[in-house]
Amino acid sequence: MVHIVVDPVTRIEGHLRVEAEVDGGVVTEALSSSTMFRGIELILRGRDPRDAWAFAQRICGVCTTVHAIASIRAVEKAIGAVPPPNARLLRNLIMSAQVVHDHVVHFYHLHALDWVDLVNALTADPAKTSSLAQSISEWPLSSTSYFAGVRDRMKAFVERGQLGIFANAYWGHPAYRLPPEANLLAVSHYLEALDFQRRFIKIHAILGGKNPHPQSFLVGGMATPVDPDSQSALNMDTIAALEKLVADGMDFVSRVYLPDVLAIASYYKDWTSIGTGIGNYMAYGDYPEDDNENPALLLPTGVIHGRDLGKIDAVDHAKITEQIAHSWYDYSGGDGQALNPFKGETTPHYTGPKPPYERLDVTQKYSWIKSPRYGDEPMEVGPLARMLVAYSSGRPARVKQLVDKVLSTLGVGPDALYSTLGRIAARAIETQVLVESMGRWVRDLAENMARRDFRVQDNSKWEPSSWPNDCFGAGFLEAPRGALGHWVHISNGSIANYQCVVPSTWNAGPRDATGRPGPYEAALVGTPVANPAQPLEILRTLHSFDPCMACGVHVVDATKRELARVKVA
Amino acid sequence: MNAPGLAQRLERSGLSRRDFLSFCASMAAVLGLPDTAGQAIAAAVENEAKPILIWLEFQDCAGNSESLLRAGHPTVADLILDEISLSYHEMLMAAAGSQAEQVLSETVRDNAGKYIVLVEGSIPAGADGAYCTIGGKSALQIARDICGKAAATIAVGTCAAFGGIPAARPNPTGAMSVGDAVPGVANLINMSACPANAENITALIIYYMTMKRWPPLDQYRRPLFAYGKSIHDSCERRAHFDAGQYVEEWGDDAHRHGHCLYKMGCKGPATSQNCPIVKWNEGTNWPIGCGHPCIGCAEPNFWDTMTPFYQRLPNVAGFDVGNWVDPVGLGLTGLVTAAVAMHGIGEVVRHRAGEKSSDNSGSENE
Secondary structure: OOEEEEEEOOEEEEEEEHHHHHHHHEEEEEEEOEEEEHHHHHOOOOOHHHHHHHHHOOOOOOOOHHHHHHHHHHHHHHOOOOHHHHHHHHHHHHHHHHHHHHHHHHHHHHHHHHOOOOOHHHOOOHHHHHHHHHOOOOOOOOOHHHHHHHHHHHHHHHHHOOOOOOOOOOOOOOOOOOHHHHHHHHHHHHHHHHHHHHHHHHHHHHHHHOOOOOOOOOOOOOOOOEEOOOOOOOOHHHHHHHHHHHHHHHHHHHHHHHHHHHHHOOOOOOOOOOOOOOEEEEOOEEEEEEEEEOEEEOOOOEEEEEOOOOOOEEOHHHEEEEEEOEEEOOOOOOOOEEEOHHHHOOEEEEOOOOOOOOOOOOOOEEOOOEEEEEOOOOOEEOOOHHHHHHHHHHOOOHHHHHHHHHHHHHHOHOOOHHHHHHHHHHHHHHHHHHHHHHHHHHHHHHHHHHOOOOOOOOOOOHHHOOOOOOOEEEEEEOOOOOOEEEEEEEOOOOOEEEEEEOHHHHHOOOHHHHHHHHOHHHHHOOOOOOOOOOOOHHHHHHHHHEEHHHHHHEEEEOOOOOOOOOEOO | OOOHHHHHHHOOOOOOHHHHHHHHHHHHHHHOOOOOHHHHHHHHHHHHOOOOEEEEEEEEOHHHHHHHHHHHHHHHHHHHHHHHHEEEEOOOOOOEEEEEEEHHHHHHHHHOOOOOEEOOOOEEEOHHHHHHHEEEEHHHHHHHHHHHOOEEEEEEEEHHOOOOOHHOOOOOOOOHHHHOOOOOOEEEEEEOOOOOHHHHHHHHHHHHHHHHOOOOOOOOOOHHHHHOOOOHHHOOOHHHHOOEEEEOOOOOOHOOOOOEEEHHHOHHHHHOOOOOHHEEOOEEEEEEHOOOOOOOOOOOOOHHOOOOOOOOOOOOOOHHEEEEEEEEHHHHHHHHHHHHHHHHOOEEEEOOOOOOOOOOOOOOEO
C-alpha cells in the first residue's frame, strides 16, 4: 500500500489536494480536499442586491459570467423583475460563448497533456501527421510543411533547455499511448487553440465590454443598448462581427476539437471503463428559448439515479442539502445535519493540521468544500450529466445524433459514457451543440432589431422602493462544469443572506455524514497507477471533471426565518 | 548554452521581422513612448537573456491568469512568452504535485535575487494561514519565501495589489495585499484592476527589458504608463459629460446613443486606468463602450468605497454645466466647457475613498 499526495493538482482553477491509497497498482481510496477559502457570501451580506452579480462573478475568473448570471436570476426572482427578450438572447450568447471557450481551453490547455506526450511529438514524421490530420478532418492547416514548422519550433524550444511550463512533467510515462504523429497533431492544435480562444472570446468584449469578467449585466436585463441606427449600440456591424466569430467557432469545434477528441480517444478506449464514479447525474437545464414564466430549455433538466437512463426524474430543488461532517465548518444544530440552502448556515472553523502539514486525516474534517446531496444521494454534475439527461430525454435531437455518432465511431456502447473518457466526449459533444445554437440567437437578436424592439431592461423594478420588504429568490444555471444555484434573501433593500451550491461543490465534495464519498473520490477508486511517483492516471480522472476549486468553496450564513416568498428560476 | 538569436527563432516560428517590429511598435504605444521606441524595444528584446518568471496563485479566481491568455498581438505575444521562461504557473504547467513543487524550489534556489514573481490573489493571515495552503504550506509562508528572494514582485490584479474582494468588508479570512503580507518586498509593482489588462502586464515586462529599470509609479505603486490618468479624462463619452448629456434610464435614447453614464453610477472620475485607450481583448471594447458604468476596479478597496455601484459619485467638478449652459445659448457652451476643462485638470473628486492623496495631476481624489 502506497500513500500518494498530489498537491497542488495543477492545470485546474484553484487549489486542490488529493491523497490516495494505491494497492496492487490501483487506487483503493481517495480524499479530495479544497485548500482555499475566501468567504464571498459573507462579504455579500448587507450589500445592494443590484451589485451582487459583480461580487459573485469574482467567485471564478475561469468560468467568468456564470456566477454573475446566476446571481441576477436569483435577485430577479426575488424582486419580480422580468428581463425582456433581447436580454435573454444576450445572456444566452454570453453563456454559450463561455461554455464553448471554456471547454476548448479545458481540453487543449488543461487536459490534453495527460494524454499527449509533448517530447514524443518531436520525433514525429510531419508527412505522417499530415496524412493523419487529413484523414480525420478537412481543417486546412494540415500540410506536411505546416507540421514540420510546428515540430521544429517545439524542437528549438526544448533544445534551449528552458522548458518553462513544460518542465519536469511525466514525458515518456508508459501510460502515454499516442504514436508520435498523433502527439504532434495534438501539440499543433494546443497552439492553435491558444489563438482560437483569444479570438473567439471577443464575443464577450462585444456584448460585455471585456473578458475575463464582462461588465454589462443588470438586474432586470442588460446594459448593452440595442439600436441599428446608433454607432454606440449593438447594431448591424456588431451583428456581422458576432456572426463571423460564431462561424469561426463552429469551424474550429467541428473540424478540430471534435475530430481530435475522437482520434485521441481511439487510442485510449480502456478509459471508457475507468473513472466511473457514483452513477447519479443531475442537470438543472438551461438556455431559455422563449420568455414564458417556465420557458422551454435547449438543454433539459433532470435527475438520473444509478445509471438508469430509462427513468429521468424532475429536479426538486427542495431536496438539495449540504452537509459538513468532513468540512471545516460548524452547524449550530450539530455537524450531522443536512441543511437546504434557504436554511443553510456557515461558520468556518478550521480543525485541520497547522500548516505546514504533510497529511490530512480522512476520518476527520479535511476540506473547505461542503458535501451537497440531492435527497440523500451524491450527484455528479457537468457536461456528462447534461448530455445523459438530453440523450435519454431525446431532446435536443442533435445530442442523441452526436452521442450515437461518437459511440459508433469508437465502437462502444452507451455504458462507455460513464467514465473518464465519457466526460471528455460529452464535453466535446456539448460544445458542438451550443456553437450550433449561437447563430440562431444572433439572428433572433437581429430580427428583434428589425422589428424595432430595442428593449434590454425591465426598469420597473430598478428602484428598491418597488421591491417587497422581505423576499427570497433562487437562480439556477448550467455552468461549464455543471449545475449551479444561487440563493438570496433580500430584506429592506439589502442582502440578508446569500449562498451558492456550485458544480465543483457537487463533484469535489468530501465524504458525507454516512461516510459516502463525493464524485471525485468515488471516480478515483479503481484508477490504475503504473508508477506511484508519477501519478499521471490520477490526473486523467480528476481533470476529466474539469475541477474549478474557487467555485467550489463558499460560505453560507443564514438567518433561520420562515420563508416569506420563494420563487425558483 | 548558446541560444539561437531571436531572428532565427522568429523565422522558425514563421514570423517575419516585420511582424515583430510591428508588435514592438504597438508595445511602445501601450507604454506611451514615441514611435522610435519600437526599434529600441526590438533591440532590447533581442539582446536580453530570458528572464525567469514565477507566477503564484493564492486567494484568487484565476481571472488574471485567464487575462494573460488573452494577451494581444497574436503569435508574437506567444513568442514573447517563449522569450520569458515561465517556470511555475499552476494553471498552465504540465507537472503536478511534488514535481511541480520541485520545479519551484529549484528555480528559487538557482536564481535567487534574479527571478521575477507575479502574484495573483490575496494572502490570508487568519486561521494560522489555513485559509489558503498549497502543498501543505500556507500562502503567507510561500509568499514570504518566494517574494523575499525575488528581484521584483508584480502584484497582478486588485486582490494581490490591494487585498481585493477577499479583503472587502468584513474580510472573513484576514486577507492582505502582497505589499502588506511581505513587508519590505523588493521592487513591488501593483498592476491592479479586476482582472489586470493583459496588454498592461505584457507592457510592464517589455518596459523592464527595454529600459533596464522599472517604470515610475503612482502613490499606489502602479505604473504611470497604465494608471497615470483617470478614466474620466480619457473617456470617449467625456464630451457628453461636459455638455450635460446623461443617460437617465437603462435603454433610453441617451443610453442608446452613447451619452455619459455618470448619473447611472459611473466611477470613471475616481478611477485611474488606461481602459479608454488600450481597451480590452485586443482593443475590441471596454465596459463603458458597451453601456455599463465603470465600477472603479483598479482602485484600492473599491468593493467597499465604490459601492453601491449604481449610486452616482458626489461632487464631480463640471457636472450639469451643460444643462445650465444650454438655455443660455450655444455660443457660450464652447467657452464655458473650455473653462471647465481647464479647471478639470486639477479636478477634485469628493468620494468615500477618503484616504487618497495624490501627487500627480488628473487623477486626484481627496
